[in-house]
Amino acid sequence: MKKNLSLIAYISLAIALLNQVFVIAFVKPIYSKIHPENTLDELAYIIITICVVFLICIGLVGLIFIIKNTVKSAFVGSIILITLGVLLMCTLISFTWIFGSINIILGILLITVGSIHLKTTREYL
Known part of the structure; x- marks a missing residue:
């Protein structure tokens, strides 16, 4: 992966992973401030935590493939980046x-x- 693309990928992956950690830490207090009459169910919190852990795992796998920096691993890493991007847009x-x-x-x-x-x-594969 080219240096400028990999730098953008590293920064955006780091921000995405940090944002997922913030989701786990702050989703319950923010939900209780926005909706003071009802609290976040434990089942909903568990589902959100499972989704966040899944997104973190996909992000770390993509980061490992991008750091490897061979042609095939960067190709797989870019496919994982696209998959993670689609999953992040659904959150x-x-x-x-x-x-x-x-x-x-x-x-x-x-x-x-x-x-x-x-x-x-794609022509290098």
């Missing part, structure tokens, strides 16, 4: 809008970086 429905809007921006960025890398390196 507005399940998370609060504060974290969901950040995830949508990062999802668009990850899809863009992954597709640019796929377009430029």
Whole structure:
């Protein structure tokens, strides 16, 4: 992966992973401030935590493939970036809008970086 694309991918993956940690830490207090009459169910909190852990695992796998920096591993890493971008864009429905809007921006960025890398390196495979 080119240096400028990999730098954008590293930064956006780091922000996405940090945002997922913030979701786990702050989704319950934010939900109770927005909706003081009802609290977040334990089942809903468990579902959100499972989704966040799944997104973190996909992000770490993508980061490992991008850091490897061979042609095939960067190709697989860019496919994982596109997948993570699509999954991050769907989180507005399940998370609060504060974290969901950040995830949508990062999802668009990850899809863009992954597709640019796929377009430029497909002839090397």
